[in-house]
Amino acid sequence: MTSQPVSGRLRSRSAKLRAAPVGALAIPVVVIAIVAVTYPLLPLSDAGAQSLADGLRPPAWARGGSWAHPLGTDQLGRDVLARLAAGARLTLVIALLGTIASAIPGIMLGMLAGYKGGCVDAVISRLVDAQLALPYLLLAIGIQSVGGRSLTVLILVLALIGWAPFTRVVRAEVLSLRTRPFVLGLRCAGVSTPRLLMRHILPNIAGTVLVMATLQIGTVILAESALSFLGLGVVSPQISWGTMLAEGRDTLVHGWWVAAVPGAAISLLLLSTNLLGDALRTRFDPGNKEF
Amino acid sequence: MEALQPESANALDVRHLSVAFTNRTSRGRRRAFRAVDDVSIAVGRGEIVGIVGESGSGKSTLAMSVAGLRRPTEGEIRVAGEPLARTMSRSQRAAVQVVFQDPLNSLDPRQSIGSGLAELRTLHPDRTRWATDEEILARVGLPTEVLNRLPRQISGGQAQRVSIARALLLRPEIVVADEPTSALDVLVQAQILKLLRELQERDNLTILMISHNLAVVEAVCDRVYVMLNGRVVEEGASRQVLGDPQNAYTQRLVRSLPRLPDSAWREES
Amino acid sequence: MIGIRLAAILGRAAATLLLAVTIAFLLTRISGDPARAMLGDNATADQLSTMHAQLGLDRPLVAQYLSFIGDLARGDLGTSLRYGEANLDLIVDRSTYSVQLASVAIVIAVLLGVPLGVIAALREGGLVDRVASAAALLGQSIPLFWLGQMLVLLFAVNWGLLPAGQATGVSSLVLPAITLAMLPLAHIARLTRSGMSEVMRSAFVMAARARGLPSWRIVLVHALRSAALPVVTVVGLQLGVLISSAVAVELVFAWPGLGSLATEAVERRDFPLVQAVVVAGAAALVLINLTVDILYTVIDPRVRDGRS
Numbered sequence: 001m002t003s004q005p006v007s008g009r010l011r012s013r014s015a016k017l018r019a020a021p022v023g024a025l026a027i028p029v030v031v032i033a034i035v036a037v038t039y040p041l042l043p044l045s046d047a048g049a050q051s052l053a054d055g056l057r058p059p060a061w062a063r064g065g066s067w068a069h070p071l072g073t074d075q076l077g078r079d080v081l082a083r084l085a086a087g088a089r090l091t092l093v094i095a096l097l098g099t100i101a102s103a104i105p106g107i108m109l110g111m112l113a114g115y116k117g118g119c120v121d122a123v124i125s126r127l128v129d130a131q132l133a134l135p136y137l138l139l140a141i142g143i144q145s146v147g148g149r150s151l152t153v154l155i156l157v158l159a160l161i162g163w164a165p166f167t168r169v170v171r172a173e174v175l176s177l178r179t180r181p182f183v184l185g186l187r188c189a190g191v192s193t194p195r196l197l198m199r200h201i202l203p204n205i206a207g208t209v210l211v212m213a214t215l216q217i218g219t220v221i222l223a224e225s226a227l228s229f230l231g232l233g234v235v236s237p238q239i240s241w242g243t244m245l246a247e248g249r250d251t252l253v254h255g256w257w258v259a260a261v262p263g264a265a266i267s268l269l270l271l272s273t274n275l276l277g278d279a280l281r282t283r284f285d286p287g288n289k290e291f
Numbered sequence: 292m293e294a295l296q297p298e299s300a301n302a303l304d305v306r307h308l309s310v311a312f313t314n315r316t317s318r319g320r321r322r323a324f325r326a327v328d329d330v331s332i333a334v335g336r337g338e339i340v341g342i343v344g345e346s347g348s349g350k351s352t353l354a355m356s357v358a359g360l361r362r363p364t365e366g367e368i369r370v371a372g373e374p375l376a377r378t379m380s381r382s383q384r385a386a387v388q389v390v391f392q393d394p395l396n397s398l399d400p401r402q403s404i405g406s407g408l409a410e411l412r413t414l415h416p417d418r419t420r421w422a423t424d425e426e427i428l429a430r431v432g433l434p435t436e437v438l439n440r441l442p443r444q445i446s447g448g449q450a451q452r453v454s455i456a457r458a459l460l461l462r463p464e465i466v467v468a469d470e471p472t473s474a475l476d477v478l479v480q481a482q483i484l485k486l487l488r489e490l491q492e493r494d495n496l497t498i499l500m501i502s503h504n505l506a507v508v509e510a511v512c513d514r515v516y517v518m519l520n521g522r523v524v525e526e527g528a529s530r531q532v533l534g535d536p537q538n539a540y541t542q543r544l545v546r547s548l549p550r551l552p553d554s555a556w557r558e559e560s
Numbered sequence: 561m562i563g564i565r566l567a568a569i570l571g572r573a574a575a576t577l578l579l580a581v582t583i584a585f586l587l588t589r590i591s592g593d594p595a596r597a598m599l600g601d602n603a604t605a606d607q608l609s610t611m612h613a614q615l616g617l618d619r620p621l622v623a624q625y626l627s628f629i630g631d632l633a634r635g636d637l638g639t640s641l642r643y644g645e646a647n648l649d650l651i652v653d654r655s656t657y658s659v660q661l662a663s664v665a666i667v668i669a670v671l672l673g674v675p676l677g678v679i680a681a682l683r684e685g686g687l688v689d690r691v692a693s694a695a696a697l698l699g700q701s702i703p704l705f706w707l708g709q710m711l712v713l714l715f716a717v718n719w720g721l722l723p724a725g726q727a728t729g730v731s732s733l734v735l736p737a738i739t740l741a742m743l744p745l746a747h748i749a750r751l752t753r754s755g756m757s758e759v760m761r762s763a764f765v766m767a768a769r770a771r772g773l774p775s776w777r778i779v780l781v782h783a784l785r786s787a788a789l790p791v792v793t794v795v796g797l798q799l800g801v802l803i804s805s806a807v808a809v810e811l812v813f814a815w816p817g818l819g820s821l822a823t824e825a826v827e828r829r830d831f832p833l834v835q836a837v838v839v840a841g842a843a844a845l846v847l848i849n850l851t852v853d854i855l856y857t858v859i860d861p862r863v864r865d866g867r868s
Contacts, residue, residue, distance in 0.1 A: 126575060126576065126579055127579065129572075129576045129579070130576050130579035130580040130582075130583055131580075131583065133576050133577065133580040133842050133845045133846050133849065134580050134583065134584060134838065134841070134842050134845070135803045135804045135807075135838075135841040135842065135844075135845060136804050137804040137805075137807045137808070138803075138804065138807065138822055138837060138838045138841045139584065139587070139838055141807075141822055141823070141826050141834065141838075142584065142587065142588045142834050142835065142837075142838045143587050143588060145826045145829070145831070145834055146588050146589075146593070146594050146831065160587070180396050181391035181392070181393055181396050181397040182396060182397050182398050182399050182400075184358075184360055184389065184391070185389060185391065185397055185454070185457070186399070187360060187384075188358055188359065188360065188384055188387065188388055188389050189384065189385070189388070189411055189414060189415075189457070189461065190379075190380075190381035190382075190384035190385055190414055190415065191410075191414065199410075200399050200401075200402070203399075203401040204399070204400060204401055218700070218701065222703055225703055225706075226703070226705065226807075226808050229705055229808060229811075230807075230808070230811065230823055230826070231826075231827070232826070245703070245705070245706060248709075249709070252709060252712070252713060253713075256713050259706065259709055260710065260713075263702075263703060263706035263707075263709070263710070266702075266703050266706070267698075267701050267702045267703065267706070270700070270701035270702070270703075271697065271698070271701040274697060274700055274701050275697065278697075
């Protein structure tokens with residue numbers, strides 16, 4: 001769409017709201033990260049300690065709850081808050097690893113496709129189309145049902161799900177960059193293609209990549225929790241927020257908090273990363289449409 | 292190395308060059324379209340030669356082919372006697388440098404001017420030894436503070452000088468200037484053109500200048516070629532071609548220029 | 561010529577589908593041994609080789625692939641080991657439920673999302689705009705299946721207003737459809753808003769205003785028409801995402817659609833069925849994208865001539 005804004009009032013109020021300081025938006029993510037890292041040092045009960053007598057205690061503010069278990073306990077008497085903090089670690093690690101694992105091949109392929117063009121571009125673009133045509137959850141189910149439930153397989157599945165959006169975005173950026181005079185000038189100066197890609201093109205798409213990665217973290221977290229929810233992602237006794245959601249499935253009626261707490265936590269994390277991604281996008285390219 | 296012939300004294304020899312594009316028409320048929328059609332030009336050492344034409348005349352495509360950025364379909368390009376190979380070595384590349392129209396997009400936005408020059412030195416340690424950063428900047432009239440700046444922190448005129456400096460540093464046989472002043476303000480334009488003239492007089496710099504602006508060409512170029520639809524329709528000394536054009540198209544071009552009575556260009560002959 | 565472009569689009573879709581099923585084929589075989597996955601870790605070598613033979617896994621990969629493709633071309637998606645029926649029949653049977661759910665969800669998303677986006681754009685910075693933006697953001701951040709669970713909790717368990725699941729009639733469609741509609745709704749509202757907002761600012765709307773056309777007419781006719789094309793694209797894209805989201809939602813609401821078929825197949829370790837569902841899902845997506853591409857070409861003359 002190439003309509004030119006004519007009005008002088010170019011930034012609406014909501015646009016200004018969205019240009020909120022990036023730093024502030026990163027705070028919840030940082031807090032969660034800190035909790036995840038310092039978990040062993042925190043004064044919380046053991047996440048794995050079962051106590052059937054204490055099963056399904058509601059959170060502190062509800063009737064029957066107590067501050068011994070601020071967020072209640074699950075059906076096996078394990079403290080929900082402790083499990084939440086413990087699960088933060090695995091959730092974040094998987095989110096990070098999954099995003100990086102999908103970003104690296106995605107970016108490489110995108111640069112290749114955008115810069116080289118021709119046959120290489122055609123093949124890579126067809127691959128991207130094909131990947132995006134496969135419903136990601138079904139594909140993940142298919143792979144994990146055969147490949148097993150190890151962490152490695154999970155990360156690989158997440159990488160598989162996530163690489164295509166990176167490639168698409170990077171390819172588009174590189175396509176437009178490659179005709180810019182400075183790239184032509186560098187070719188004239190005898191800069192080799194790998195050097196050009198790594199030292200000149202990559203830094204210039206870094207902003208876009210960062211935005212994509214931030215938004216992609218959300219997708220990865222959702223995918224992991226969906227897979228764990230279906231019994232395919234993280235294996236117990238390991239804890240992630242996804243497995244907590246799966247455990248909460250059975251106790252929905254009598255222990256709503258067991259599922260509500262991790263879900264709320266996931267939502268909060270995702271909210272932060274999405275806002276962060278939006279803010280980054282506004283910062284790097286204010287003319288970009290939101291989508 | 293073949294024996295020196297009169298031709299190899301030229302910085303640039305282009306013979307019967309054609310560059311064709313294949314366009315797929317809306318009917319699905321392929322049609323070859325010649326942007327450059329059987330063009331032959333020569334640029335002697337120390338000359339400033341202009342290529343003049345309107346949009347679509349093929350002048351930019353010609354420039355890109357000479358620079359080794361576009362593969363010709365037919366014909367031969369020789370730089371200082373050596374033909375341009377399909378894959379050029381680094382030193383072959385250095386022999387032809389380009390200055391582009393858009394000064395601010397001609398530099399890597401993320402790289403400071405100084406590190407840009409340093410990179411050129413890393414790639415061509417021998418070729419670039421002859422001048423320090425300060426010296427090369429002084430040659431194009433820039434202060435050394437520019438070294439620490441990013442492209443967006445300098446003006447268009449300064450950026451264009453940086454591009455010229457980068458080209459000079461590699462000691463090219465010829466510099467292709469593709470509309471080097473079209474994006475600049477008029478006063479800055481005059482400065483850059485004056486700089487190019489100085490570099491020619493002082494350092495014997497050879498320039499192939501592409502322009503759609505006849506006044507610029509007349510002021511700066513020794514000889515000129517006029518292009519229309521991919522072909523050269525007239526050539527000769529610039530004063531002659533533009534002052535007394537023989538070809539009908541050239542005549543129309545010259546006549547269509549809005550002229551100011553006391554143009555400064557006329558004085559600085 | 562439109563004919564050539566349509567042929568190109570069809571060709572591309574076919575190539576994509578072929579590539580997609582090939583990837584699915586390769587990945588499900590490379591990631592491990594389906595026979596072992598089905599029989600468990602305690603399976604003996606004999607049991608494994610029997611299963612291999614039964615699934616055709618003892619043949620060389622190329623042979624497997626060729627018969628896989630050959631079967632697909634004939635519409636044979638294999639036979640479920642648990643149900644003993646043709647996978648295709650199972651899939652078609654359950655698909656009707658999924659299609660029902662998806663259609664209602666998309667309709668909700670469009671009927672709510674477009675007006676929301678329009679109003680938000682017209683009154684930029686106003687209450688509707690901010691609420692809609694916040695809701696859209698929430699919609700993209702909340703795990704769908706969790707949302708479904710919470711809705712079930714509220715509406716079915718606590719308040720007893722709507723059934724908790726299973727396809728028992730129109731009322732049982734409400735909760736799952738609303739849940740599924742959240743994400744597309746968010747995207748559609750956001751995109752309509754930004755599309756409308758850009759168009760409203762554009763020169764030609766200003767010119768129309770200057771010519772004295774009444775406000776509401778400008779909005780309705782000009783702006784909506786320009787914003788319609790991106791919305792069509794988004795709807796097409798969202799249908800694709802819906803297929804993935806539907807899996808989890810169907811599980812939560814015990815909705816007997818394609819998604820629950822997939823999860824059941826996994827739980828029962830029915831490898832042929834799992835593979836068949838993945839293929840069916842891919843085919844559905846490719847079909848949807850194909851339709852969107854064709855509509856695009858037909859609707860927008862600019863796209864028709866510009867892209868080559």
